Amino acid sequence: MKKFLKRFYVFLIFLFLYAPIFVLIAYSFNSSRSRGAWGGFTLKWYRELFMDREILSALKYTIIIAVLSAVISTILGTAAAIGISQMRKFPRNIVMNISYLPVLNPDIITGVSLMILFIFANIKFGFKTMLIAHITFNTPYVILSVMPKLKQLDTHVYEAALDLGATPWYAFWKVILPQIMPGIVTGCLLAFTLSIDDFVISFFTTGVGVSNLSIAVFSMARRGVNPKINALSTLMFLSVLILLIIVNVRMSRDIKAKKQKEATLV
Amino acid sequence: MDEKLLELVDISKTFDTTEALRDINLYIRRNEFVTLLGPSGCGKTTILRIIGGFEQPTTGRVLFEGKDIASLPPYKRRVNTVFQRYALFPHMNVFENVAFGLAIKKIDPRTIERKVASILELVNLANYGERSIESLSGGQQQRVAIARALINEPEVLLLDEPLAALDLKLRKGMQIELKKMQQKLGITFVYVTHDQEEALTMSDTVVVMNDGVIQQMGTPEDIYNEPKNIFVADFIGESNIIDGIMIRDYLVEFSGRKFECVDTGFGENRYVDVVIRPEDIKIVKEGEGMLTGQVKSVIFKGVHYEMLVESQDYTWKIHNTLMEPIGKKVGLNILPDDIHIMTKGGEAHE
Amino acid sequence: MNRKSIMAYPYIVWMVLFIVIPILLVFYYGFTMESSAGLTFSLENFKRFFEPVYLMVLVRSFILAALSTGICLLLGYPLAMILASKDFKRKNMMLLLLIVPMWMNFLLRTYAWLTLIEKKGIINSLLSNLNLPTINIIYTTRAVVLGMVYNFLPFMVLPIYTVLSKIDKSVIEAAEDLGANSLTTFKKVIFPLSLPGVISGITMVFMPAVTTFVISRLLGGGHYKLIGNLIEQQFLSVYDWNFGSAISIIMMIVILISMGILSKYEEVREGGGIV
Numbered sequence: 035m036k037k038f039l040k041r042f043y044v045f046l047i048f049l050f051l052y053a054p055i056f057v058l059i060a061y062s063f064n065s066s067r068s069r070g071a072w073g074g075f076t077l078k079w080y081r082e083l084f085m086d087r088e089i090l091s092a093l094k095y096t097i098i099i100a101v102l103s104a105v106i107s108t109i110l111g112t113a114a115a116i117g118i119s120q121m122r123k124f125p126r127n128i129v130m131n132i133s134y135l136p137v138l139n140p141d142i143i144t145g146v147s148l149m150i151l152f153i154f155a156n157i158k159f160g161f162k163t164m165l166i167a168h169i170t171f172n173t174p175y176v177i178l179s180v181m182p183k184l185k186q187l188d189t190h191v192y193e194a195a196l197d198l199g200a201t202p203w204y205a206f207w208k209v210i211l212p213q214i215m216p217g218i219v220t221g222c223l224l225a226f227t228l229s230i231d232d233f234v235i236s237f238f239t240t241g242v243g244v245s246n247l248s249i250a251v252f253s254m255a256r257r258g259v260n261p262k263i264n265a266l267s268t269l270m271f272l273s274v275l276i277l278l279i280i281v282n283v284r285m286s287r288d289i290k291a292k293k294q295k296e297a298t299l300v
Numbered sequence: 301m302d303e304k305l306l307e308l309v310d311i312s313k314t315f316d317t318t319e320a321l322r323d324i325n326l327y328i329r330r331n332e333f334v335t336l337l338g339p340s341g342c343g344k345t346t347i348l349r350i351i352g353g354f355e356q357p358t359t360g361r362v363l364f365e366g367k368d369i370a371s372l373p374p375y376k377r378r379v380n381t382v383f384q385r386y387a388l389f390p391h392m393n394v395f396e397n398v399a400f401g402l403a404i405k406k407i408d409p410r411t412i413e414r415k416v417a418s419i420l421e422l423v424n425l426a427n428y429g430e431r432s433i434e435s436l437s438g439g440q441q442q443r444v445a446i447a448r449a450l451i452n453e454p455e456v457l458l459l460d461e462p463l464a465a466l467d468l469k470l471r472k473g474m475q476i477e478l479k480k481m482q483q484k485l486g487i488t489f490v491y492v493t494h495d496q497e498e499a500l501t502m503s504d505t506v507v508v509m510n511d512g513v514i515q516q517m518g519t520p521e522d523i524y525n526e527p528k529n530i531f532v533a534d535f536i537g538e539s540n541i542i543d544g545i546m547i548r549d550y551l552v553e554f555s556g557r558k559f560e561c562v563d564t565g566f567g568e569n570r571y572v573d574v575v576i577r578p579e580d581i582k583i584v585k586e587g588e589g590m591l592t593g594q595v596k597s598v599i600f601k602g603v604h605y606e607m608l609v610e611s612q613d614y615t616w617k618i619h620n621t622l623m624e625p626i627g628k629k630v631g632l633n634i635l636p637d638d639i640h641i642m643t644k645g646g647e648a649h650e
Numbered sequence: 651m652n653r654k655s656i657m658a659y660p661y662i663v664w665m666v667l668f669i670v671i672p673i674l675l676v677f678y679y680g681f682t683m684e685s686s687a688g689l690t691f692s693l694e695n696f697k698r699f700f701e702p703v704y705l706m707v708l709v710r711s712f713i714l715a716a717l718s719t720g721i722c723l724l725l726g727y728p729l730a731m732i733l734a735s736k737d738f739k740r741k742n743m744m745l746l747l748l749i750v751p752m753w754m755n756f757l758l759r760t761y762a763w764l765t766l767i768e769k770k771g772i773i774n775s776l777l778s779n780l781n782l783p784t785i786n787i788i789y790t791t792r793a794v795v796l797g798m799v800y801n802f803l804p805f806m807v808l809p810i811y812t813v814l815s816k817i818d819k820s821v822i823e824a825a826e827d828l829g830a831n832s833l834t835t836f837k838k839v840i841f842p843l844s845l846p847g848v849i850s851g852i853t854m855v856f857m858p859a860v861t862t863f864v865i866s867r868l869l870g871g872g873h874y875k876l877i878g879n880l881i882e883q884q885f886l887s888v889y890d891w892n893f894g895s896a897i898s899i900i901m902m903i904v905i906l907i908s909m910g911i912l913s914k915y916e917e918v919r920e921g922g923g924i925v
Contacts, residue, residue: 040732047729051751051803054762057772057915061765062840069773110661117658129662133671138909140861142878143898146885147672150895154675170668190387193354195383197375198401198452206678208400227593233757233864238885251757255868261764274753282746 055271062264072253079265088274091243092250094162096230099246105170110169111176111225112218116210118177119184134173144171145238152239159241165237168232172225183214226263304363305330305488306351306456311360313346314511320346322513324360327481328456328490328505336500337492337507339535344492345384347509348458353383353607364455380449381458385465386441388433392422395429401452406643419447439470444552446481463498475502482646494538496536500524529642533575540581540612544574552641555591555614559633560632563641573642578606579618580638589631595624676902680895693895698728704880704897705816711877714791715860718798719806723848725799726806730847731840733807734814752804760797760868767869769794789871797865798855805854813847814840853912856906877901 049086057128057134066073118126136144156218187210195205211218236294240249247266254260304327311324321343328334335411336344349355350362353374362370371379380401395416420426420432423443433441442462449457463471464479479502483490485503493499499506500520508523508531510517516528527533530541544554554574562631566572593611604619608632616632624630683692698704733744751759766772767788774784787793817840825835863878870876875883875899884894 037737040735042726045730047725047803048744049745050800051748054766054800055751055754056760057766058758058762061772065788097647110664113657114661115658117655117661121658122656129658129665132665132669136675139902140857140862140878140905142863143676143902144879146881146894146898147676148668148677149885150675150891151668151672166668167583170664173664177661188384188385188387190383192391193352193381194381194387194389195400197352198378198448199375199404199889200400201375202373204404209389213389217314226751231753231756248755250759251755251761252864255757255761255764257766263758263761265764267754269759269764271750271754275750278746278750278753282742286742294751 055267056299058264058267059271062261062263067261079261080269083262083265083269088245089247089250089262089266090246092247095164095244096246096248099161099165099168100226101231103165103172103229104198104222107169107172107176107225108218108222111173113182113223114173114175114215115184115214119181130177133177135172135174135209137174137178141171141232142238145235149238154191157231157240160244161241163238163239163241164244164246166227167235171232171235172228175228175278176218176220179224180214180217185212303330304328305332305365307363307366308347308350309361309363310355311347311350311362313343313350313355314358314484319512321350321357322347324512326507326514326517331486331488333489333495333502333504335490335499335503335505336507336509337415337493337496337535338515340494341555342509343512344462344494344507344509346383346512348490348492351456353377354377365409368391374602378455378457379455379458381460382445382449382462384460384462386445388441388448390433392433393429394425394431394433394436396453397433397444398429398448398451400448412416416447417453417486419451421449423449438465439474442466442474446478450481450485450487451535454487454492457482459489459527461492461494463493464495470643471498473619482526501594510535527640527642530573530575533640533642536562538578538617538619540576540578540614540616542574542576543644544572546570546572546641550636553637555611557590559590560636560637561639562636563639563643566641566643571644573644575640575642576616576638577635578617579604580634582633582635583607583609583616583620583622583624584631584633586629586631589633591634592629593632594625595628595630597627619623653708664727669763676895676898677830678895678901679891683892692892695893696900698893699896699900707875707877707880708900713859714798714876715856718795718802718859719852719856721795722803722806723852726803726851726909727810727848730807730810730814733811736819746823748804748807756801757864759801759866760865762791763797763800764788764868767796788869791870793869794866797869798859798862801865802855802859805858806851809850809854810844810847813844849912853909861901861905 063075063077064072065076065078114129118129120130145167148163148170152159152163183225191209192205195209197204200208220242231248233252234248236246237249240246245253247270251263251266254263308324308326311321312319313321324343324347328641336347338344342545346355350357350370353369353372353376357370360370361368364377364379389400393399396414398419398524399412402415407415415621416429420428423446425440425443425447428436428440430442433444437443445462459478463474466474466505475498491502498642500523503520505517507517510531516523516532517525523532524535527539529535530609533539533541542554546552546553546563546566546569547558548568549566552559552563552572552574583589591611592648593609593616596608596610596615599606600623601619604621605623606623607618607620609616609618609632611632618632672722681691681693682689683694685692699708719764733741733748764771767785768774769784769786771788777784785875787796822835822839825839826832830838861875861878863876863882866876866879881894881897881901884890884897888894
């Protein structure tokens with residue numbers, strides 16, 4: 035009985051989480067525009083979605099900005115983390131505390147403050163400003179992902195590499211980088227998803243003709259319900275689901291492989 | 301054997317405001333096993349790091365075969381290090397760790413494979429090449445670290461407390477193995493430890509350090525039998541240290557009695573420290589000894605008993621294979637050879 | 651070794667340009683007023699914020715965010731406990747399912763509820779088909795709270811789950827062994843041990859909830875103005891940067907202080923050796 039109650043509870047919560055999504059998916063195939071009635075199966079909204087210039091351009095910008103900002107902030111942030119870890123305590127604390135600002139501050143304040151800066155500096159709003167904004171809020175997350183890995187590093191490991199004849203550069207590539215790689219990858223993925231998902235900061239830093247998916251959805255939704263958004267949601271949901279399943283399967287396969295390897299060795 | 305391979309001249313090292321090393325002068329001969337011994341923070345690891353190239357001396361020169369290498373980076377020195385906690389590369393397996401130095405020199409893979417196999421054999425880790433580092437025990441990691449350093453055929457191998465993390469039994473075994481390896485390969489070892497027993501067992505030369513200064517340098521026998529000062533006497537083995545007066549050459553007074561000794565050159569009627577090893581005090585019947593005292597405590601230490609015997613102004617620590625009961629009055633005898641005289645704190649008094 | 655700190659310089663330049671200067675600009679505008687002599691120093695903007703109209707907005711934002719956080723905690727804690735209990739199978743699968751909505755675009759999630767609770771939305775058509783009275787919650791406070799709970803619930807569950815699943819099972823067994831019934835065990839052992847997770851859950855829900863302007867805009871219509879909407883309005887429609895900056899400064903300070911207090915609390919717990 036207790037077990038049943040538990041399961042029922044879990045079921046209810048997941049129903050709450052998924053019902054809206056499934057309804058969106060179902061209605062993305064509804065030929066009737068009104069929500070109340072089922073007008074028959076159709077792929078009309080998907081067709082319209084792929085013909086919608088606005089959405090396609092938003093998709094393009096979303097992806098370009100996510101990739102560019104993830105790559106740039108990963109490089110910038112990894113280098114910064116290595117540099118910061120070598121600093122003396124006082125300047126290090128200052129830099130780290132400032133880096134926490136975009137993480138802790140509400141997005142709206144980060145967005146607004148960047149907007150003021152761009153107006154103040156007379157920079158034209160558009161792709162450039164949005165990219166700068168994304169790099170700015172992404173980089174601290176990269177630093178925060180790489181930093182713990184650097185802290186775990188045994189400093190003697192770097193010295194050991196030098197001792198064995200490695201130049202500092204060689205030691206960095208062959209010894210330091212592989213060990214902090216998990217942190218770099220985490221930071222890069224985090225930056226990518228944060229960028230894809232961002233609305234508030236983009237909203238304040240974008241210009242005419244440049245918008246990402248979030249902004250496009252916001253402006254459409256403000257005008258009321260639109261079946262094209264249902265189709266878009268369905269596609270987004272499916273891609274997230276597939277991506278996560280792939281990641282999950284690969285991870286559990288890695289764990290299994292590792293366990294097997296260890297079992298054969300012991 | 302007499303060639304000076306490595307020489308430190310007037311080395312001093314200051315970190316921010318603290319002085320880590322002062323006026324270090326020492327040389328290391330080819331094929332020698334030299335141990336830097338001292339309590340933690342005495343500067344012994346700093347010396348090792350200066351030889352390895354990880355620290356620059358504030359002043360002084362590091363001579364390798366007569367040439368100053370003080371400014372040479374670690375990767376250009378023909379010196380390799382076994383780090384305290386091994387510093388193995390956790391993302392590489394045993395083979396890759398050991399092959400690291402050779403891979404940098406772009407040696408052809410077949411030679412590398414052959415060399416790695418033979419060095420792993422030497423450290424008793426044949427067939428462990430594919431294992432990951434974390435699957436090894438502490439002792440095995442230790443061997444990998446040694447193999448990784450030795451494969452580069454360094455002129456000098458630096459070892460920074462390499463056995464500190466191992467348990468007692470393994471440590472004893474590794475001491476013997478390391479010594480054997482050193483003799484077989486004919487490589488100069490510079491070994492850092494705070495364990496005096498380890499230093500005495502393995503070394504050709506022991507350098508005792510304290511507070512950034514070399515206290516005494518010599519063979520293990522010299523260091524043990526003829527400690528130069530109170531610090532060395534106290535740090536190496538156990539000692540009874542008692543105030544005394546050097547009346548003249550060959551005669552010292554302590555515990556209210558004059559003793560014959562073998563020391564000279566302290567002047568006349570000087571205050572001195574008298575050092576006597578616990579095993580050098582012989583227990584005889586009451587009344588037959590030079591001193592008398594009462595047994596206060598007895599502890600069995602495995603091979604011998606450690607007894608505290610209280611005489612009129614000092615409680616003597618005595619090691620003896622025979623036990624005397626607590627409360628018994630005994631006589632104590634000390635031979636002239638076993639009395640070591642030291643200047644008091646470096647300054648003489650009237 | 652210290653030469654490596656050069657690697658941080660590009661980022662430091664970036665940080666000064668795009669983090670420090672913008673924040674300074676916000677402060678500059680917040681403490682100045684447009685007057686005939688150009689911008690002059692003034693505390694007028696802050697004074698204005700304490701007028702009842704604006705203060706109400708702040709209070710409303712805090713109440714709604716607190717309410718949503720409370721509901722998330724009430725719904726989320728039991729879920730986290732069930733997921734963390736050892737007899738629960740397919741744990742990874744369930745966690746994955748919990749994360750998937752988090753990865754979906756935040757606006758789409760909010761939009762989903764818009765279509766559900768609209769006047770002529772799905773819920774109401776279902777209800778009227780069943781001849782039941784329709785509900786009318788779109789563009790109300792309830793809709794805003796619903797949107798917040800829906801969006802932020804996973805952020806409450808995950809940290810609590812993480813902490814709960816790390817609790818040493820033998821500690822719980824020890825409590826039972828010492829005679830505690832399951833209620834006492836929960837009150838005296840499990841809940842105190844899970845507090846760090848609860849605190850980070852509360853932070854992760856409360857902070858975005860109190861500053862949101864999207865949920866209130868989409869589900870609350872125009873009239874449910876929260877502090878986020880007020881800021882947005884000042885910058886994008888009223889163009890009163892000075893007042894907008896002042897509100898931003900107040901919000902920033904309130905949030906940084908509360909984060910500071912919460913993280914202190916977490917540290918104390920961890921320092922106390924409980925976790």
